[in-house]
Amino acid sequence: MKHYADDYSVGELMCVTLSKEIEDGDVVLLGSFTPLAYASYILAKITHAPNITLLAYAAVDPRPFQLSFTRAEAAATRGAALLWTMLEDLNSVHLKGRGDVEAISSIQADQYGNINLSVVGEYDKPKLRGPGGAGAPEVIKMHRKMIGYFTSHSKMTFVPKVDFITGTRYVIDPEDRIKSGYRPGPIRYITNLAVIAKEKKDKPFKIESVHPGVKVEDVINNTGFELEVPAPVKETEKPTKDEVKLIREQVDPYGTIAFDFKPGKERLGYLKSILQKELESIGYA
């Protein structure tokens, strides 16, 4: 019998939902420092998926570590079973389709499984020059699942067609993936409102569940492309009391997950408060 939590943040709900994407034995890549995704993998590792291999920075199979703002890289490196280079990583994992999950986020995402981390507006005269895709444009195709997480589900993010295709899932249908040498798996986006997924090139994204307290209309009205709406729509499983306790006390005691949900002008102050706690943790007041 599961005891569901009454008191949890949307970040904690997303973290637990993302952790359920991790299956025991998976190869899970951490990518750039994104607290919500890191927390979900570590939560998976210390709960239902002890046999996953984490890949973080140069570290292979690090011990699960407590998240903080400054120490993820040091912790992964100090707890590593092996240290390797990016080339060894991509030769062993990416190019062989051996990766299972590496959650990505994006400035824009569209109905075709394209992501845009490059520009808003014209490529040569952008309104916004984004950071670029790093590994994302290729991992979303190569890894078994394409998992995205979006902390602000809106028509700004979920557009009919991205301004620029930095990367794309490219082959979506299971049989096409197998033919192309990749393992079949869904495109699944976990947002602050819902979970939506696409498994066929010619079918739209489908609402898999809406989060407790969110109306189906809210999801539809905040998505810039057609969604398949099953009847009835399921509710996203709430986090359990134990999961919330683990996140707050073990995985993320400094509250890094909440950082991504703070409005722009509150971020710096919040960051400073986390850093103050980190200083206190090493005996500097």
Add this chain to the structure above:
Amino acid sequence: MPTESKVGKLSDITKIIKNGDKIAIGGAWLGNHPMAIIRQIIRSGIKDLTAITVVSSIDIDMLIGAGCLKRLMFSFVSMEAFGLAPNFRRAIEKEGLPYDEITGLAVIIGLEAGGRNVPFLPYRGPFGSDLVKQRPEFYKVIKCPFTGEDLIAAAAITPDVAIIHATRADHAGTIQMEGTSATDIEMMRAAKKRIVSVEEIVSTEEIRRSPAKSKVPRFQVDLVIEAPLGAHPTSCVPQYVFDPWHMMKYMEMAATPDTFKQYLNDFVMKPEWEYLEAIGGMKQASILRRLAREVKFLD
């Protein structure tokens, strides 16, 4: 006979890096960028560089803001949680800095091709990405000569100079790495000349006590510079974490071109030892080292 020494000073980089060179810059994310060398490039007034990076942050942003670049090749430039890179954005959105945006894998595979002395390497690359259309100089769709399968050819990347930061070296130039090695080794193989800053220079005897940590042989190194905290404000794990307090300062001062000039005056246009004083000296260093040591595991 004593072996040849590769050890030099920061100011010796001008013997190797020339105006107009293509330089590959090591490190990744907020980790292990050769920042002491970057600051020295700015101090020395080296110009018109083409920078090549895989996943970068303040290293590239600072070079752009200081006016050292004429072109940029990158897969990612971001200050991560601190925000988008301010000088990078300004230069592209307002000043039209020419750039080549390439996927991370193509940068790494392109450097590997450069190191192997072949013009390209094939892989099952980013089909469907607009980047392939945008930069045909770096991506070509080719047919496998054996199976007829479509593949993507990633063009070789051949920097004039690679600059990286590493854990330690001996005077002969054997380089040890204990942390985030990024694609530094491929950069070193692909480049014509190589400069490495290290946390410490030790004896060859000591290097030979742990040869598994040695990642670059001496014949692939041209200049070794001892630069403790030489990756600051980025990290050099497992020794020290990135400096979030300095990153906040940088973001504040890089917000406008005028305040960024002030940043360069306050932190860069002075000898490296004064930089280390300006960022908080020994006290700040010990905080960053302590954070890197005091990590908590959950198993």
